[in-house]
Amino acid sequence: MDRQILWDCHMHSSFSADSDTPMEVMIHRAVETGLQGITFTEHLDPDYPVTPDNLDFSLNIPAYKEKLAELSDIYKDKIQVRFGIELGLQMHLGEYFDSLLSQTPFDFVIGSSHLVHGYDPYYPEFFEGRKEFLCYMEYFESILENISAYDGFDVYGHIDYVVRYGPNRNREYSYGRYKDILDEILKKLISMGKGIELNTGGYHYGLGEPNPCTAVIRRYRELGGEIITIGADAHTPDKIACAFDKAASVLEACGFRYYTIFKDRKPEFISL
Template identity: 90%
Template sequence: MDRKILWDCHMHSSFSADSDTPMESMIQRAVELGLKGITFTEHLDPDYPATPDGLDFSLDIPSYQKKLAELSDTYKDKIQMRFGIELGLQMHLGEYFDSLLARVPFDFAIGSSHLVHGYDPYYPEFFEGRKEFLCYMEYFESILENISVYDGFDVYGHIDYVVRYGPNKNLEYSYGRYKDILDEILRKLISKGKGIELNTGGYHYGLGEPNPCTAVIKRYRELGGEIITIGADAHTPDKVAYAFDKAATVLENCGFRYYTVFKDHKPEFISL
């Protein structure tokens, strides 16, 4: 099958707390798939609370940078690699992230909401004893809070991440049900010159949709949004470039004729 999307711009390795996969294994899989390039976006979530499984979402950036540089050289004739990061946004972390991005030469920064007022929807405690609708609304409200105080990222990651973990997942979720707040998020991102990502993780979480869902991606385009990256959010080799054929179809159906990759925080537009 001819691939239309040849860059995976959201992936993790053992430098992220929630992956045990050696970086080289992710690269080798991308080479096997015939990708032109990949961007590692290792997790950095400062002030992340203690987790039931004892994960530590700090990041050894010097070691990460060194290893990626070594492997970029090793595989330079087979695949391009870019140096990215996924920032776990919270309202009080803006100065910290500004300082970090000023001194470390990342190519790409995803801004993501993992915590909602101290709770990660990944863990069931966030939903216990509460209506799912209100939990989802609080998540979207937290995105607005984050982008109101910080916009140093390049794209906002998996905007409806919360539906991966809700009791009913996306059974009762739709763009239309949350239209007002989702439109506010999209308009604010567009006004700040920020992109979004089409994250195919939703497919391997069984949603039958990317994150955000197709209707949100279409609305972003209708509102004038132009910057969209593609990433599988892979933490293991089998998920690299996952469902990228579906992603290409979604982009085309939403009015895109290209996708975006970043180098030195500058967008490059690649035709589908």
């Protein structure tokens, strides 16, 4: 299969609380899809509040590492499988994450904001009785708080994650409307030497855009950003490499001639 992007660097399996798919099923589908490599980025969200569906966002890292190593060896002639993690950042978790990462040899670390001062926008309670604009602003402000408190990640995940779940989703959202704070986030990440991701989850959530949206990706490049990974944020096999043709077009339109993958926490740049 012809595809300009041959690595999916954001995916989950049943080691993550919000996926029921065995890791081997995800790998098998990635092979069928024609990818050269994938990076699992299982969720770890310490101090995640009790949810209506009782999800537990802790992570059994030894079991995850062992299973990935086993399957990576089994599939080594068909696909590269790398060891990543998606950290749910909160301001008080820096020491915990530093200790974890000093002990565990991940290839890749995504830092993401899932909680906004104790609430996950995935659940409607975050928006109840509040103006959508202010909810989105609070989310972006929490990103700035998180990256000011902790810098141990490689790229920041799905910067406008919040718009997947707002009452109007991205109907009234644009880069221009939140330009000042989005620019502040992007400039801070660039100054820290961190990247962003183009998360194609926005397409399979029906937004018609990736997360972050194309205008934010373009602005990141205009400001001098160079590190950008691609991931479908798949929790089920049918979403692996979702809309990667569109992702390649977005990157090119925004001035990129390459995308990034990570091994041993070091970026590798691959031409489109």
